[in-house]
Amino acid sequence: MKALVLSGGAGTRLRPITHTSAKQLVPVANKPVLFYGLESIAAAGITEVGLIVGETCDEIRQVVGDGAQFGLKITYIPQDAPRGLAHAVLIARDWLGDDDFVMYLGDNFIIGGIAGLVETFRENRPDAQILLTRVPDPRAFGVAELDGDGRVIGLEEKPDRPKSDLALVGVYLFTPAIHEAVRAIRPSGRGELEITDAIQHLIDTRADVRSTVIKGYWKDTGNVGDMLEVNRTVLESLESRLEGEVDAESEIIGQVVVEAGARVTHSRIIGPAVIGAGTEVRHSYIGAFTSVGEDCQILDSEVEFSIVLRNASIRGVARIEASLIGRHAEVTPAPVVPHAHRLILGDHSKVQIHS
Template structure:
C-alpha cells in the first residue's frame, strides 16, 4: 500500500501565518502537523508516500526532505492549482500505479491512529473505505449516508437537511478502481474535481464503498481555534521529561517537557507544556497548554494556552492567552508598573505573524 498526502492548500483561514508558512507545517505540541501525518502512515507500515504540493513546495520539501528522517521515501507531486481532491488522485496516478493507497489530508490530526481502518480495508478489500465520524453540525461537512450496516449509499456535500450525522473525514482508502471514477467525473460548480463525486460514481455503479466509523480524536487544523484545541489535546498526551537546564529557583508542575538546549531560570512552568530546544525562559509564568518552539526567548512574561513558534521573542508581556506568535516575531512591552497595574488582571490574545514586531507601552 502507498499513501497520497494532500498539502497543496493555501490555508486562507490561517492568515497571516500562512503567508510565509504552509499550514501543514504549523506545529502542534512542537511538531508540524504534516509530521504527525507521516508518523501515522509509518505506523501502517507504509514507506512510499506521495505528497501533493502547490506554491509552498519549497518550504515543505525543505522541512521533510526525502523523508529518510521519518523512515519513509517521499515523492513530491506538483499541482498547478487547487483543482480538487479527485484531481490530486488523477495527477498522482503514475506514482500510485495499480496499488491500493490511503489518501490523507495533510492538515488533519488523528493522534489515535488509523490502524483499525487500514486493517479492515486490507481484510475486506472494498473499492473504497472512508473514515466517518459523528458531528453535531453535519450541515458544515460532506455527509455519508449508510445502509445495511456500514455500506455507503450516498454522499452529500453540506446538506441543508442532513439525513445523517456522519461527517466524511480527511482519510480515504482506495483500490485502483478509483482512477476510472476520477476520470469519469466533471468539475463541480466551484470548478473542482470532487472526491465525493468520484466515490458517488463508484456507489452508483455498484462498487463496494464502506464507511468506517472513527471514534478517536480528529481535528482539521484549518483555523486558529482548531490549532489551539489540537495543541491542547496533543500536549495532554506528552510524557514529562527534562533534557535541558532548569535552575533551582524555577518550579515545574504537571507534565512538562524541557527539550535539549533549553534553559529555564526563575520561572514557573505548569504543564502540560513544552519548551523547545535552545529556548531561554527567564522570569516567566508559563501556564498549561503552552507550546514554546525552538530558539525562542521569553522574559518577564506570563502566558498560557498558546503556541509560540520558532525564534519568537516575548518580553515583559503579561496575561497572554489563546495566542499564536509567529516565527521570529518580536512582542515587547515596557516594564512599567503602570502598565502592569492597568492590564495585569486581564487576559489578552495576540495573533502575530512571522517576522512581525509588536510593542506596547503605558
C-alpha cells in the first residue's frame, strides 16, 4: 500500500505567511504540520509516499528530503497548479500503479493517526473508504449523505444547502477503482477535478464506498485560528524538558520545553509552551499555548496563545495574544505621538469624546 500526500496548495487563507513559505511547513509546536502526517503514515506501516508539490516544491524538498528521517521513501510529483484532489490522483497514476493507497492532505491534522483506519481498510478492502466528522457549518467542506444503514449515498463539494453535517476529513483510502472514476469526471464550477465527484461516480456505478465517522480531534490547518487551535492541542501533550539555560530569577510553571541553546533570564513561562533552540527570552512573560521557534528574541514583552516562527523578534511590547508571527518579523512599540481629534461638525451637533 502506498500514500499520496498533497502539498501543492497555495495556502491563501494563511497569507501573508504563505507568500514566502509553504502552508504545510508552518510549524505546530515547532514542527511543520506536514511532518505529523508523514509520521502517521509511517506509523501505519506504509513506506512509499508520493508527494504532490507545486510552486513551493524546492522549499518542501529541502525540509523533507528523501523521507529517510521518517522511515519513508518519498517520490516528488509536480502539479503545475492546484487543479483539485482528483487531478492529483490523475497525475500520480503511473507512480501509484495498481496499488491500493491512502490520500492524505498535507495540511490536515488528526490526533491518534491513521493506523487503525489503514488496518480496517486492508481487512475489508472496499473500493473507497472516507473519513467523516460532524461540523457546525458544513458549507465549507465536502459533505456526505448517508442512508439509514450508514452507507454513503451522496457527496457534495461545499454545498450551499448541505444535506448533513458530516464533513469529509482530508484522508481517503482507495483501491485502483478510483482511477477510472477520476478519468470519468469533468471539472467543477471551480475549475477543479473534485474528489467528491470521483467518489460519487463510484457510488453511481455501485462500487463499495464505506465511511467512518471519527469522534477524535481533526483540523484542517488552513487558517490562523485553526493553526493556533492545533498548536494548543499538541502543546497539551508536552512533557517538560529544560535543556537550555534558565536562570534563578526565572519561573517555569507547568509543561514547558526549553530547547538546547535557548536562554531564559528574569522571565516567567507558563506552560504548555515550547522555546526553540537559540532563542533568548529576557524580562518577559510567555503564557500558555505558545510556541516560539528557533533563534528568536523575546525581550521585555508578553506573548500568549501564539505561534512565533524562527528568527522573529518581539521587543518592548506589552501584550501579544492569539497571533501568528512570521519568520524574521520584528515587533516593537509604536512611537509616541500626540493624540488629536479632527472634526467636521454640522450646526447644533453634540459630540462626546473619550479622552
